[in-house]
Structures are given as structure tokens and as C-alpha cells.
Amino acid sequence: MKSDIRVCSAWREAHDRPVYSLSATCPSCGAETVNSAPAPLDPTDPHGEYRRALKRRNR
Numbered sequence: 001m002k003s004d005i006r007v008c009s010a011w012r013e014a015h016d017r018p019v020y021s022l023s024a025t026c027p028s029c030g031a032e033t034v035n036s037a038p039a040p041l042d043p044t045d046p047h048g049e050y051r052r053a054l055k056r057r058n059r
Ligand SMILES: [Zn+2]
Pocket: 008, 009, 010, 011, 014, 015, 019, 026, 027, 028, 029, 030, 031
């Protein structure tokens, strides 16, 4: 499922915790926001497929 919820791209530097927003910029620091969904499902993660396969096997 595609999420419209975005997260401040600089939250690690600017905030104590992820700052979520529906706008294109962070309401707190003004940095660009990024879609919050792709991060945990990063297709470039070299271990992603292995990890998912492991998860399926354990189920
Ligand atoms: Zn921010």
C-alpha cells in the first residue's frame, strides 16, 4: 500500500524523532520531506530479499 504520509528528510539531524507531515516541506524545520513508506522497504537494500525470505520461512 502506498502511503501519502511524508517524513522530514533531516529529522535525524534536526529533531529527536521523525517529524511526519502531509506537505512537501517539514513544518518544523522547513527541510524537504520524503515519502515515509519506501525507507523500510528499500529495494536497493542488498539484504532485503534475504531478510524477507527468512521471514516467510519462519511463518
Ligand atoms: Zn524537520
